[in-house]
Amino acid sequence: MRNRIDEEITFRKLEVLLAYMETGNLGRAAEALELSTVSVHRALHSLEQGLRCTLFRHEGRNLNPTDAARVLADTARDVIAAMTDGIRATREAAGYSSNRLRIGSMYSLTTRAVPSVLVDLKVRRPALEVELVLGSNATLLERLKRGELDAVLMAIPDPDPEIESVALFDDDIFFAAPAGSKYARMQEVDLRDCRDERFVSLADGFATSDNFDHAFRIAGFTPDISMRTGDIFSLMNLVSGGVGCTLLPGRVRGAFGDKVEFIRLKSEYVMRQTIGLSFRRARERDPNLLALLAVCRLSSLLGS
Known part of the structure; x- marks a missing residue:
């Protein structure tokens, strides 16, 4: 004893x-x-x-x-x-947390969605301290499972018994080219006509990188990738600078003004990302996460 x-x-x-x-x-x-x-x-x-x-x-x-x-x-x-x-x-x-919330997000959501959510969350729970962590889908999901993040805003992952995901909006994938390129006058782009084009891409682990690879599998060839980068804004800089074309989600349209053209893909390449809020099922009754989810659902900017 x-x-x-x-x-x-x-x-x-x-x-x-x-x-x-x-x-x-x-x-x-x-x-x-x-x-x-x-x-x-x-x-x-x-x-x-x-x-x-x-x-x-x-x-x-x-x-x-x-x-x-x-x-x-x-x-x-x-x-x-x-x-x-x-x-x-x-x-x-037990599903209850403290006055600190660690939120993960994809880089592409920081243009409008994430700032809107954070402002509204602060109004709803002023005492809450929020830490924002940016990364790829794969990195964010891994950190969520390890308990290093409380919730993540990202493309909804594959079903997982440990993870609860709530869909918020869908986003189309576009062909992106430098302003004034030959593609700017097109109504839609057939990737099969781009075999001789130079491309830039995100590194592995990003949702948009997965879309990129899937589209070119449909097109039936491996694109000439001159450079890969670790965030979507660096990628857009490369496109605007004429380093290469790429595929981008519609939510970042306008982030670089008129320096990057967004052109629709031909129907067989049409892809959508479903963006949502993901968190561990064990935390589904956490008041902070419930407040975050409510703010995400009400935010008029998430789907814009």
Whole structure:
């Protein structure tokens, strides 16, 4: 049978001990904990009774900590920190979180959708601290599964028993070329006519990169890719600079003004990305995630 801890030793009393050890004064410790000086003194005396040893020596009105008090304080810091983490983990497992929310997003959603969502979320939950992390679909999904992110705005992933995904809007994929190119006058582009064209692409792991590869499998040839990059805005810079053409989602249309032309693909290449909010099923009752989901659904900019 495990040793039982005396009922006089509580987390609250350990917090009182730490406050006194840090301030060295009963009055300041009481002020920090919003207690009376008498309550602080009683808590320290109660700890001595529970431990059955002396923690402080009385010298006039002062309480001077012994080596035993210092050992207990070191242990108390570790115990309280561990319990704090345990409470947070327990609340997360039960579907409730703290005042911090870590949101992941694809780069392409930062043009309009994500700023709108973050502003509306702050209005709805002003005390919430939000951390925004950008990355590819693959990276965001991996970090979500590891618990490093609370929710992600991205192309909806393949079905997964651990992940809940809520569709928000669909987005068409377009052929993108530099302004003034021969494609600008076309109503639609047949990729089979682009065998001699130079292309640029996103690196593996991005939803748009998957669309790019799928389209050229349909076209029946491997495109000449002169460069790959790690975010969609660098990709658009390469297109506008004439380095090559690519495929892009409609949501970034206009991000570079009139420097990049968006032309529809021929019907056999038509593709859509379904953008949604994904989070772990264990967190589906988390009030912060419910607030985020409500904001995403109401945002008029998400589907624009």
